[in-house]
Every structure is written in C-alpha cells, then in structure tokens.
Amino acid sequence: MRLRIDHRTTLSYDQQISEAYTEMRLKPMDAGGQRCLSFNLVTEPRGEIMQYLERRRNDVRHFDVLAPHTRLMVHSTSEVLTPIKLIDEEHELSPLDQFDFLMPSTYTPEDAKTRRFATTFVQDDARDTVFALMHAVYTHLKYVPGATDVRTKADDVLTLGQGVCQDFAHVMIASCRCQGIPARYVSGYLNDPASDGRNGASHAWMDAFIPGSGWISLDPTHNCEQTENYVRLAVGRDYSDVPPTRGVFKGKAKETLDVQVSVHPL
Amino acid sequence: MMTTEAMNRSSTQPIVNGDYDIGAFFDEMFESPGVPRPHYKILLDHLTTLNAGTFEERRRAADISFLYQGITFTVYGQQEGIERIFPFDLIPRVIPHAEWDILERGLSQRVTALNHFLHDVYHEQRIIAEKRIPARLVFGAKNFRREMIDIDVPRSVYAHITGTDLIRDEHGNYLVLEDNLRSPSGVSYMLENRQAMKRTFARLFENYGIMPIEHYPQELLSTLRSVAPHGDPDATVVLLTPGVYNSAYFEHSFLARQMGIEIVEGRDLVTHDNHIYMRTTRGLKQVDVIYRRVDDDFLDPLAYRQDSLIGVPGLINAYRAGNVTLANAIGTGVADDKAIYAYVPDMIHYYLGEEPILQNVPTFLAENDLDRSYILANLDKLVVKSVNESGGYGMLVGPHATTEECERFREKIQAYPRDFIAQPTISLSRHPTYLNGELSGCHIDLRPYVLAGETVKLVPGGLTRVALRRGSLVVNSSQGGGSKDTWVLYD
Numbered sequence: 001m002r003l004r005i006d007h008r009t010t011l012s013y014d015q016q017i018s019e020a021y022t023e024m025r026l027k028p029m030d031a032g033g034q035r036c037l038s039f040n041l042v043t044e045p046r047g048e049i050m051q052y053l054e055r056r057r058n059d060v061r062h063f064d065v066l067a068p069h070t071r072l073m074v075h076s077t078s079e080v081l082t083p084i085k086l087i088d089e090e091h092e093l094s095p096l097d098q099f100d101f102l103m104p105s106t107y108t109p110e111d112a113k114t115r116r117f118a119t120t121f122v123q124d125d126a127r128d129t130v131f132a133l134m135h136a137v138y139t140h141l142k143y144v145p146g147a148t149d150v151r152t153k154a155d156d157v158l159t160l161g162q163g164v165c166q167d168f169a170h171v172m173i174a175s176c177r178c179q180g181i182p183a184r185y186v187s188g189y190l191n192d193p194a195s196d197g198r199n200g201a202s203h204a205w206m207d208a209f210i211p212g213s214g215w216i217s218l219d220p221t222h223n224c225e226q227t228e229n230y231v232r233l234a235v236g237r238d239y240s241d242v243p244p245t246r247g248v249f250k251g252k253a254k255e256t257l258d259v260q261v262s263v264h265p266l
Numbered sequence: 267m268m269t270t271e272a273m274n275r276s277s278t279q280p281i282v283n284g285d286y287d288i289g290a291f292f293d294e295m296f297e298s299p300g301v302p303r304p305h306y307k308i309l310l311d312h313l314t315t316l317n318a319g320t321f322e323e324r325r326r327a328a329d330i331s332f333l334y335q336g337i338t339f340t341v342y343g344q345q346e347g348i349e350r351i352f353p354f355d356l357i358p359r360v361i362p363h364a365e366w367d368i369l370e371r372g373l374s375q376r377v378t379a380l381n382h383f384l385h386d387v388y389h390e391q392r393i394i395a396e397k398r399i400p401a402r403l404v405f406g407a408k409n410f411r412r413e414m415i416d417i418d419v420p421r422s423v424y425a426h427i428t429g430t431d432l433i434r435d436e437h438g439n440y441l442v443l444e445d446n447l448r449s450p451s452g453v454s455y456m457l458e459n460r461q462a463m464k465r466t467f468a469r470l471f472e473n474y475g476i477m478p479i480e481h482y483p484q485e486l487l488s489t490l491r492s493v494a495p496h497g498d499p500d501a502t503v504v505l506l507t508p509g510v511y512n513s514a515y516f517e518h519s520f521l522a523r524q525m526g527i528e529i530v531e532g533r534d535l536v537t538h539d540n541h542i543y544m545r546t547t548r549g550l551k552q553v554d555v556i557y558r559r560v561d562d563d564f565l566d567p568l569a570y571r572q573d574s575l576i577g578v579p580g581l582i583n584a585y586r587a588g589n590v591t592l593a594n595a596i597g598t599g600v601a602d603d604k605a606i607y608a609y610v611p612d613m614i615h616y617y618l619g620e621e622p623i624l625q626n627v628p629t630f631l632a633e634n635d636l637d638r639s640y641i642l643a644n645l646d647k648l649v650v651k652s653v654n655e656s657g658g659y660g661m662l663v664g665p666h667a668t669t670e671e672c673e674r675f676r677e678k679i680q681a682y683p684r685d686f687i688a689q690p691t692i693s694l695s696r697h698p699t700y701l702n703g704e705l706s707g708c709h710i711d712l713r714p715y716v717l718a719g720e721t722v723k724l725v726p727g728g729l730t731r732v733a734l735r736r737g738s739l740v741v742n743s744s745q746g747g748g749s750k751d752t753w754v755l756y757d
Contacts, residue, residue, distance in 0.1 A: 019536065021579045046537045052586060055415050062583055065536060093392050099405040099677045159552075248567045248579045 001082050001228040002037075002266040003191055009074045009245055010258040016068040017251030021177035023065070024245050025187065025234040028080040029060040032217070033231055037079040044073040048091075055220065058242060070253075073227045074245060076116030079266065087209065088214035093182060101182035101209065103236035108174040111155040118175035126181055130218065133179075137172045166239055167205045168220040173176035173206050173238065182209035187242045191229040191263040201261040204206045204242070207235065228247065231247050277319030278371070279703065286705050292438045292695040295709060305362045305755060306530050308473055313357070318703040319335060325356055325700065328462045353748030354459060355699045356466060359710065359730040360474075363757045369432065369440060369714065370724055372623030374397055377428050377606045378717045380445065380601045382617035384424035387600060398616050404632070406684055408654045409448075409599025411562065413569065417586055420720065424595040427486070427557075428716040429453075429728075432624070434695035441627045441692065443711065444607060445600040449559045452749075453661045454517035455484060456729040457524075459751040475756035477726040483524035485717055485725060486557075492502040492719035493591050494554045501554035504528045504534070505546060507712040508560050508576045518559050537580030537590060540587040555591045562596050604653040604687045605631050628690060632683040634741060641679065641688040648688040649677070653753045665691055667724065697750070712752065726754035 007026060024045075028036040042051055047063035056059060065072065093101070093184040103109040105259035107234055117140075121132040144162040152160075157167040169185055176183035205219035205226065217226035234242035288296055297308045330352060386393050388411075389405055394401045404410055413480065416622045431443040460479055460484075465470055487503065493503030507518040509531050522529035535553065536543050543550035545618025560563065564574040569582035569687040584590050600606065608629040628650075630637040641648060643663050652660030660713030662675045680688045696707035730750040 019579065021537065023583075046432060050540050050587070051581065057411070062580075066536065066538060095391060096405055096415075100412075103406070179489070183648055239677055246568070248572060264574040 001191070002168075003080050003082060003189075004232060004264050004266050005057040005078045005080065005189055005231060005258075006262045007074070007078075007189075007202075007229075007244075010259045011072045011247075012256045012258070013251070013253035014256075015251065015253040016070055016252050017249040018066060018068045020065045020069070020243060020247060021062070021251035022064075022072065022074065022247040023060055023062040024074060024076075025058055025060055025242055026074075026076045026078075027061065027233070027245055028078050028188075029057060029059070029234065030056050030233045031089065032215075032232060033085075034085030037081055039078045040076065042075045043070055044071070044075075054234075056235050058236070072247075077132045080231050084228045086215060086217035086226050088216075090215045091212075093209060098182065100237050102177050102180065102185050104177070106176065106240040107170050107238040108154045108155075108217060110174070110178070112205045113155055113158055113176045114171070114218040115178045117158060118178040121175075122179060125180075126169075127210050127213070129179055129214070130176060130181060130216065132208065133172055133175045134220045135223055135266055137175065137220040138169055141168055141171065141220075143168075143221065150243075165219075165221040169206045170210045170238060173217070176206075176208050183207065184209075185204045185242065186226075186232055186235050187239070187244060188218075188233045189231040189261065189263050191231070191265060193229065195263075196254045201263045202259070203230070204239070205230070277322065278317050280314060281321050281700060281704055282314045282316075283683070283704060286336075286698065287633055287707065288437070288543050289696065292434055293437050293708065294434075294695055294696075294710070296698040305332040305360050309358065309360060309470065310469055312467070313705075318708075319752065321356070321700060322703075324466050328354060328356060330463070331462060332458070340414065344540050352461060353453075353734055355444045355708075355732055355734075355750045356463070357698055357700055357705065358463060358751040358753050359697055359712075360753045360755065361727065363755050366754045367728055368623060368701055370726075372440075373428075373430055373714055374622050374722045374725060375423060375618065375620060375714050376430065376442065376445070376610060377419055377718055379610065379614040379617050380428070380447065381423055381425055381718060382603055383613045384595070384598060385419055385422045386617070388417065388424075388597065393613070398612055399606070402684075403605055403609075404600060405604075407600045408601040409597060409603060411597030411600070413582065413586075414595070414597040418588070419595050420495065420497075420569075420591055423493055423600065423718050425577040425598045426489055426493060426593040426595075426718055426744050428718070429713045430716065432712045432714070433627070433692060436693040436695075438695065440624060441623050442610070443627055444604065445508075445602045445610070446713075447594060447602040448561065449514075449515055449594070449743075450713070450715065451480060451514040451559075452713055452729045454520040455749050456715070456727065456752070457520075457730075458495065459749060463751040465747065470525055474753065477754045477756055478729055479725040480714070482725045483521060485723060486521070487525040487527070488592055489719035490555050490557055490591075490722075494593055495588055496715050498554060502544075502552065503557060504530050504535075506530055506532070506556050506558040506560055508564070512559070521557075527557075532574075532576045532578050534576045535577060535581075538618065540580075540589055542578065542581060542590045553590060553592060557593050565596070599654075604629075604651050605633060605684070607685065626694060629645060632679050632686040632688065637688075638679065638683055641686075642676060645676060645687075648692050650675050650686055650688045653685050663691065674714045694733075697730075697732065699734070699750075701734070725754035734746055 012186050027039045030123045045065050050061045051061050123129045123137045142162040148163040150169050154170040157163045157171050173183040186205050207217045236242040297303050425447040429446040432440050433443050490503045505522040543551045545552050563570050565577045566581040567574045567577050568579045614622045632638045648664045650662040694709040698709045699708040700706040710732045717723050730752045731747050734748045
C-alpha cells in the first residue's frame with residue numbers, strides 16, 4: 001500500500017533555551033519489503049540537517065540550534081510503499097543480534113513475574129508460542145493511555161495490567177526472550193482505516209525471530225501480524241534504542257511537547 | 267630527655283643496617299641477605315653513606331616541594347575532597363637494560379594485539395565468529411559500546427595511551443596484572459618523581475647511566491597529533507578534564523602545561539554542524555584531537571547519560587563523522603574488562619601469530635561453572651576482583667579478609683558471576699623502602715605507559731607503586747600506596 005505520513009513535533013519552552021541538539025529517527029526504513037519513496041524534513045529554527053545510518057539500518061537525522069529560542073519544530077513528510085507483511089531478509093542472526101535480542105535490556109528487564117507469565121503459554125513450536133504470547137499479552141493488558149509513561153518497564157506494565165502500544169510491545173518482547181526467542185522492538189506508524197487518520201498514528205510493535213524461518217512481525221496491541229497498514233521507522237532492543245526524537249539543550253526552561261501525526265493511503 | 271636522646275641516637279644510625287629482612291619474597295635489591303644485585307651496587311654504596319638524619323632531611327625537602335607544586339590526589343570512598351600528598355619514597359627502583367628490553371617488546375606486542383582486538387570487535391568480529399572468545403563475554407561487557415560498530419578511527423588505533431600494571435612473582439618473573447585502556451593516570455607522578463630524585467641525588471645521576479623519561483609529554487603530543495582527522499599535522503589538540511574536583515586534576519593540568527595545549531572542561535567546548543569548537547576570547551576555534559580524561563558515560567549527554575554536566579552534547583556525532591579524534595577512543599573499556607583480560611594471550615596468538623612475551627596472572631572466570639566452584643571453595647586463598655572496577659575498588663583479598671567479607675563476596679559472585687574473576691594471591695616482589703628510619707621490604711608493582719599512534723612507543727620505566735602499609739598487597743594510590751622513581755639503565 002502507498003501511504004503518506006505527515007509528522008509534526010513541536011517543543012515549546014517557557015523561557016529561552018540555547019545549544020539545543022536534536023536526534024530523530026523519522027525516515028521510513030528501506031527494509032523488510034518496505035520502500036521509502038520520498039522523505040522531507042524541515043526544522044524551525046532552521047539548521048543544517050546531518051544524517052547517519054545505524055547498524056540495523058535505522059536512519060538518524062540530527063541538527064543543532066545554538067542561538068536562543070523558545071520553540072523548536074520538526075516536520076517530516078514521507079511517502080512509503082508497504083508490503084502486505086514483513087518480508088524477512090535475514091535467516092540467520094549475527095552473534096551480536098543473537099545476544100542483544102535475547103538478553104534483558106533497559107525497558108525489558110528479566111524478572112520472575114514475566115518468566116512465570118510467559119511459561120504459561122509455551123507451545124511445542126516457537127511460532128505457536130509467539131502467537132500464543134501475543135494473544136496472552138493482548139488479553140491480559142488493557143489499553144489505557146496515561147497509565148504509564150515512556151520510561152515504564154515491562155515488569156511494571158505486567159503488574160499494572162495496562163498501558164499503551166509501547167508497553168504491550170515491551171511485555172511481549174520480554175516474554176519471548178524468557179522463552180529463548182529473540183525479539184526486537186519496532187517503532188513506526190499505523191494507518192487505521194477505521195479512523196480519520198489522526199488517531200494514534202504513531203505506533204510500536206515487535207518482531208520475533210523463529211529459528212529456520214526468520215523474523216515475523218506481530219502487533220500485540222491489536223493481536224495481529226504486521227499488515228500493509230504498518231510503516232516501520234526503526235528497530236532496536238527496546239524503546240530506548242529508537243526514540244523518534246531525542247534532545248538536550250542548555251537552559252532551565254520547562255518543556256511542552258505537542259505531536260501531530262497523520263497517515264493517509266494514497 | 268628520653269625522646270630527644272632516642273631520636274639523636276637513631277638519627278645518627280645508618281639507614282642500611284643488618285636488620286633488613288628479605289623474607290620469603292623476591293627482593294628487587296638483594297639476591298641474598300647483604301648481597302646486592304649488580305645493578306643496585308652503586309645505589310647501595312651511596313645509601314650506606316647516609317644516616318637516618320641526613321636521609322630524613324632530604325625526604326622532608328622532597329615532600330615540601332611536592333606539596334608546593336600541589337601534587338596531591340583525592341581519595342574516593344572517604345570524606346569528600348580529602349587531598350593528600352602522593353607519598354613518595356626516595357629509594358629508586360632500578361631495572362637493567364636487558365630486562366627493560368623484554369618488557370618494552372612485551373608491552374608493545376600486547377597493546378598492538380589489544381588494538382587489533384578493539385578494531386575487530388567493532389568491525390567484523392572475527393574473533394567471536396571463530397569462537398576464540400565467547401560472544402557473551404564481549405557483548406555482555408559493560409564497556410562494549412554498540413555505537414562504535416563500523417566507525418573507522420584514524421590508523422585503527424583505539425588505545426592511544428595504555429597503562430599496563432606489571433608485577434613480579436616470588437621468582438622474579440614479570441606478570442601482567444591488568445591493562446588500563448580507558449584513562450590511565452599516574453604518569454605525572456612518574457615525571458615529578460624523576461625531578462625530585464634529580465634534585466635530591468644529583469651526584470648519583472652522574473654515576474649511573476639512567477635513561478631519560480622527560481620527553482614523555484612531547485611523545486604524547488606527537489602521538490595525539492599522529493591520529494588527527496585527515497592526518498592534519500597542525501591539528502589543534504586539547505585535554506578535556508572533568509574539572510578541578512577530579513582526583514587526577516593535578517595530572518590533567520600538569521600534562522596540558524607540559525604539552526603546551528589548552529585544558530578544557532565540557533562547557534568550554536561546543537558542537538556545531540558535526541564539528542567541535544573551543545570557546546576562546548577571540549571566538550570559536552575548531553578542535554581536532556581531544557585527549558579526554560572523562561569517562562565514556564559522561565562524554566556526551568545526547569548519546570549517553572543525559573544527566574552528565576561535564577560532557578559535550580553532540581560530540582559522538584562529530585566523532586562518528588570523523589571530524590574529531592578522541593584519545594582514547596570510545597569503548598576501549600571492553601578490552602580492559604578483567605574477564606576479557608584472561609584472553610589477551612589468545613589475542614596475541616590470533617592477531618599477531620606470535621607467542622606472548624609477557625604472561626598473564628592465572629585467572630579464573632566466575633562465569634565458567636568449573637572456575638566458579640573453584641573460586642567459591644577457595645575464597646580465603648584468592649584475590650577476587652570485580653570486572654569493571656579499577657583502582658583497587660570492589661576487591662577481596664582472601665587471605666586478609668574477614669569471614670563476613672568473604673561471605674558478602676560469595677553472595678555477589680553467585681548472583682552476578684559475569685562480574686567477577688579471581689586470581690591466586692601472588693607474593694609480589696619487594697623493594698627496600700624507607701620507613702621509620704630504616705629500610706624495610708615493601709611490595710611494589712610497575713605501570714609503564716604505552717603510547718600508540720603512528721608507532722607504538724614507551725618511555726623507559728614507568729610508575730613504580732609501593733604498598734606503604736606493612737604487609738599490604740594493594741599498591742593503588744587511592745588505597746594508601748606510594749610511589750618510587752624507576753631507573754632503567756643504559757646497556
């Protein structure tokens with residue numbers, strides 16, 4: 001499917017700040033059968049935008065604004081062609097990916113509760129286990145915006161029993177890893193045909209690695225596999241590896257964040 | 267009065283007397299009681315002419331000059347901000363040329379292999395793919411930095427300055443105790459000790475052929491310049507310090523002054539469009555090489571700890587773009603992890619196809635089940651070390667530990683086996699050291715400084731550290747150790 005994304009992030013400050021450095025992972029990936037047809041990034045104040053590719057092919061853009069300012073805006077527009085499901089390109093994990101996607105990470109620590117939760121749903125076959133876990137996370141957690149924040153870890157989400165897409169993904173990743181199934185976090189967008197295109201378009205889900213067949217991509221928030229409505233921006237061990245924007249600045253101002261995302265089929 | 271009389275009597279007594287006890291150790295000066303090793307003979311003859319009174323006077327003069335120059339260090343884990351003089355012992359350690367020759371070749375070989383290893387783990391990871399070192403040891407190391415993967419650094423050198431700690435066992439064999447590839451400190455003491463000795467024993471320097479070390483700052487500067495981005499020979503080099511409260515601040519300012527470069531704190535630098543600039547009274551000036559004495563975690567709040575106030579935001583991006591060189595590189599700590607240390611001899615075989623010239627201390631990894639059982643059964647005999655700590659912190663010296671201390675380590679080892687290694691207690695060699703009016707045997711080690719840039723080089727000697735607490739095996743300056751001048755002799 002051909003999708004157009006419009007993503008505007010505005011940071012406002014109650015006093016002047018300076019020397020602001022911002023990093024962004026906003027360009028749709030060219031991987032997994034997905035193609036980024038166009039990408040345009042504009043910032044205010046304007047700065048020279050620099051770029052690098054991370055090892056896992058995440059595209060990172062960054063810029064700095066040294067002069068004092070009270071508002072910083074990042075606006076990206078992209079067009080992307082999505083496949084009907086993830087088309088896996090690697091059938092064997094590198095030793096580092098094998099380690100990273102099995103070991104506990106910042107937001108997916110290893111704990112007894114997750115282990116107990118995950119063990120309940122083990123099947124004979126890794127693929128069946130992953131689907132059983134997805135269903136378990138989907139039914140066990142209640143989707144409640146505001147119940148958690150971006151720093152909530154998987155074990156706390158499980159205790160709380162509620163969260164948002166990021167939390168669903170983290171609990172499922174932690175559960176897969178407990179069962180020896182490599183799992184990674186996916187940051188991206190979701191085109192929801194039922195909505196007007198403005199509702200919760202930023203999204204997060206996960207990939208699980210099935211020995212012998214490769215990565216499959218699952219969304220525990222909706223209890224389904226990745227479809228052509230999903231746009232992938234970046235993959236990592238968990239959220240902390242791939243925040244869409246991250247920044248530091250000089251000043252004691254209070255920051256207010258406003259994000260507007262829309263996804264439309266073309 | 268009794269005390270005055272006692273003092274007078276002792277001050278006229280020679281400092282070299284029949285009471286010196288070699289003990290069951292390798293003594294650096296004496297091969298048997300009263301018989302000096304050949305390279306110590308001139309020194310011993312001179313010391314024999316000194317009595318405690320004259321020696322004490324010279325010692326006080328040396329101590330005062332240290333205090334005036336501010337050569338002090340801060341002790342962590344004690345009351346904040348305690349400044350002490352780094353205790354200096356006037357009896358020098360002497361190393362014959364042939365012995366140094368082996369050390370120099372052995373250390374160059376070791377640092378070359380370690381730099382190959384760093385390049386490999388941040389590129390192809392051949393050594394892991396070929397299962398010469400367990401993947402989990404490398405990837406699980408606290409200082410393995412994923413963002414360094416595929417970044418090319420000038421001349422493929424990561425550890426530009428390495429301080430490797432050498433000890434000698436009861437037979438006098440040199441062994442590598444650990445490598446320090448992050449920000450090894452202490453080189454300023456090596457240089458200052460030499461100055462103090464030249465002032466105190468001017469005549470001895472005329473009689474002994476002692477190799478100079480005074481050119482170290484210039485060698486360091488040329489090493490740093492040789493790894494500048496794009497091979498720029500006129501590169502601007504600065505030294506980045508955490509600030510005046512850091513325990514090694516004296517050394518930072520000393521080295522910057524000696525090299526004639528600016529000493530800066532994070533707030534003095536600014537990143538713009540992937541280049542690093544220094545704020546000067548005449549505006550921004552581009553910086554090419556940063557000799558940084560700030561840990562990885564605190565270098566850049568954009569990339570690492572956001573709470574760091576001593577870093578430079580955007581520095582890692584400028585580094586990745588190749589516009590600035592960091593010495594040492596980010597992520598060198600993976601190679602001085604104490605569990606990975608155990609594999610350095612294998613690295614020498616693997617990357618250089620050579621036999622290691624210097625041996626490691628036998629090391630047990632708590633991570634391995636067999637090793638762990640052995641460690642837990644022999645806690646009272648072993649030295650247990652935490653893999654990521656340095657400076658003698660987080661360490662258990664079994665034979666000197668209480669039962670409670672042993673039990674605390676037992677629990678920690680069982681809970682976090684990857685974090686601990688153990689080594690047999692080595693009877694460190696001893697060196698005559700002036701304590702309370704006479705010479706006593708005290709344990710020593712040696713930290714030579716290896717510079718790697720266009721070439722690998724060392725100045726002869728290094729910092730000899732001495733355990734001034736009687737019987738203590740810990741020679742770190744932060745643990746009550748002192749130091750001596752180290753004389754490498756000409757052939």
